[in-house]
Amino acid sequence: MKILIVAATEFEIRPLLNRMNRVKEHSDILTSYTFLGHEIDVLIPGIGMMVTAFHMGRQLLSVRYDIAVNAGIAGTYGKGTKVGDVVEVIEETMSELGAEEGEKVVSVFELGLMDPDAFPFKNGLLLNEKPLKLPSLREMKKVRGNTVSLIRGSKEGIMEVRKFADADVESMEGAAFFYSCLSAGIPFAQVRSVSNNVEERDKSAWNIPQALKRLDNALQTVIEELPRKGL
Secondary structure, three states, X not given: OEEEEEOOOHHHOHHHHHHOEEEEEOXXXXXXXXXXXXXXXXXXXXXXXXXXXXXXXXXXXXXXXXEEEEEEEEEEOOOOXXXXXXXXXXEEEOOOOEEEEOXXXXXXXOOOXXXXXXXXXXXXXXXXXXXXXXXXXXXXXXXXXXXXXXXXXOHHHHHHHHHHHOOOEEEOOHHHHHHHHHHHOOOEEEEXXXXXXXXXXXXXXXXXXXXXXXXXXXXXXXXXXXXXOOO
16 A cells, blocks of 8 residues: 655654665655555654645645555543543644634634635534544544644643633644645544643653554554555
């Protein structure tokens, strides 16, 4: 299969990169590999929605992939998802795409600035309605992601985000990945390993090594389960 793996930073998927066979480095952010009979392009655009959307859009216009996988760590809002969990994000929202009205945040859809059902949105959400049918993914907890540009570090800010987004986990790229794949019509999966609770900043409570190890195990299994000749 022809696979695109997207990660914000190299360190999040470094163990997998070390196991794959490097074929060609196209640029600082795009490298081709072979692994387990698949052709795999790895795109590492950087942190945030802006760079992810631009580089994914450009890549999906130039190459046709069988599937795309977004892999990385995430924070949890604590709605039944805990540090160490590996989850599949099947819905995405953006808590910062809107406006403040007094003490309340109102989405662009509620403001009437965007149609909540304009493709690829459905009721204001980005949805993966045709997830990859792999055993390891079926076993993962299915969650809603919230994509942010600002990681909140105060109780007030975090409560505001939780109330608005009603999400399970938080990342800085998920919605851009969803938007790009849905727009290009490519099957996809977003796999996140939870490294921390979304709370007042206390990095001593984060467990990034555990999250990276579990993410690597999950990615290895997903690739092993993929058929050699397409879905």
